[in-house]
Amino acid sequence: TETASAAVVTIMPTIAAIGIAVLCAIGFGVYHFVSNDGPPEEAKPNPDPDPTTPRPDPTPKPPKPDPPKPEPVPPKARVAARLSITTPSPGCTVDLVQVDQGTFERGKSERIGTTPIANKDLAAGNYLVEISKGPGPHDRMKFPLTIRDSAYGQPEEIRIDYPSGQPEDMVYVPRGTTSAASTTGAVPSFFIDRYPVTNEQYFKFIQATGHAAPPTWRGRMPTGTERHPVTSITASDAWAYALWAGKRLPRSREYTKAISGTDGRRFPWGKKFEGVPPNTYYRLVADMAQATPVEVGRFSQAEGPYGCQDLVGNVFTFLHESGDASAGWRLGGSIFVPGNGGPTTVAENPTINSDPATSHGPIIGFRCVRSEIKATTMDELARIARPPSSPEDRISALYGIFQLGQRAAFERLLELACSEFRPGEEYVRYAAAYYAGHVPGIDVPAEIRRRLESAQPAQASGLLFVLTVLPTADSTQILRDRYPSLGADARAQMYAVLRSRAEAGERVEMAIGELTRATHPEALALALHDLTASSTSECAPLVRRYVEENPLPPTATEAPPHYVLAYALLLRHGEVGLFLEKLHSASPLEGIVAAHALVRSGVTIPFGDALSALESAQTDNARFALLQYEGAIAQKMTREEMARVEVVAAKVRAAATAPELQKGCDQLLAYLRNALKQ
16 A cells, blocks of 8 residues: 555656646647637648739838827926915906016016915016006006026915005005115015105195295196196105105115016116117106106106106105115106216115205105005004114004094104104104194194193103194294203204294394304304394304304314304404404314305405415415415406515415415416416
8 A cells, every 4th residue: 555655656746747748738739729810721832823813012012101299298397486366355367477587578478367366386587467456557566576496496485465455556565675786685565656746746735734835836836737746845845745645755775676676677677778768768858957857657668567657767756764874865766867877776876965954956856655564553553663663664653653543642652752762763753743743633732831841851852842843833932932941952953943933033033042052053053044144233243252252173174064154244244354363273274264255255355464464374274275365366466466475475385395285376376477477
């Protein structure tokens, strides 16, 4: 049994192998049968072909053409940003306009839907988003976009949230940056007037407030100029209008941002002005002295990227810098003058205007802005109206408090007006005083009179400052009674206000009183200006005493304006002897001022006195001043007098060491010797 079992085990692998081989053979045969549609035929010899049977063409047939390939699909542009837009009222239509990066010209426009819009894919490039809330031309809002590929491959999320409560005839400029020359930096969001302020708008302000009209109006607005920019107003006038309208004057970087958008263009239409038609895109002026503005909106083809017009051309624009080292006045915009190196922009050629109360011109206008303030409650607005908020935001917050009305607004505004202000924040203080003084339903002079009874000096100054924005009889009387007790700075400020409200006779009386107690240069200049303009002889002794008691120090390098005015008044009243004394002053500057005053006045010092003074002068300054005087009257000298002056001038030249004195002697001697030869 064991042997039989072993035999079976030995035979089994052999049988299995034979079975596998048989199965493979059967499988191959089935495959061959199927692939040849039946069993293979037996090979037969090829008989001779029948000559009548057509033979196949031995020429090889061309291969069948390949089926046409589909057109290649261009690769999808890389998504660089996703745009979302919301508007106060949904359903505004949105168009996306491509802008050429080189020429800044408008390209293809695409309607991308109605608001709200979420996550619209955008490729890198320049675009203009136009949001229309109605059919009118001013119902269209414009937002430039400059999109760049992200270095990290993640699309930038861009949101345009158009704020509610857009002021009429203003456009919105969202937060961003500007990189135009000296105005580089961040720019918070703001609203800006679509056009410069017009005569028509300014006339409404005059009617509402009693503010003085521009001097060129001569009592009435010129006919046919309603839509022309208002001009011949001062920066102070512009500020008064702006606060009345709930706005302020723009900063340089805000004005530049409205021009340059997001792509850094130099002008509203692009980076160049060559080839741009004059008087189509901008105002071309051949003679600045003859320049006159035209109606606003004429140059609509030069509309800025946010929708502003007349940003360059037509008139210059008052700008204001506050709260920093660049505080002051600038002129923005540009009149295009040929032959002067081409046009200029705000950042490239700013003009600093140091006297906002008096400087004006027939081609200087203004437009206003308003900061975007989202706060609505009294406490929120009061927080923004204080440091460390920017001066611009503080002014807009003060207007927000004013709009709330009621006594609570008056109390908060009065508190802010009496707080401490830093240099460069004068117009923040002015705004606080203006809005505190104009809260409806409040008898402001009575309220301030009552509070002055217990006010500390610092608070009293703030309370009186509020009255300076109220040109009423009650406020004027309170100022008259209180201002002499104030400090020098506050007193000078109040004196300027009272002087502006006084008649000519009252001005002289106030000036005499101010001259006896004033120490502030601005107050003295105003007082002496009024005394100089008057014909009252009693003024001269007071002014002479002031000049004798307050000589210029020997180290002085600049003569204060009031000192020059004092000299003019004294010369007009025949005080020549004083000036002969001043020519020998220990202050070099005082001698020069005295000599210049003599020359300009036309008063003639006796020839002998002048020559004697020149010969005996002990300082180079006195000699130089006298040489200038001798040169001014040389044409009136006789030949004998010229010869005498030549001798003395030659002696002075021989002893002179100062280059200016040597040059002055050489010029006078050359003139005298040439005259004596003829």
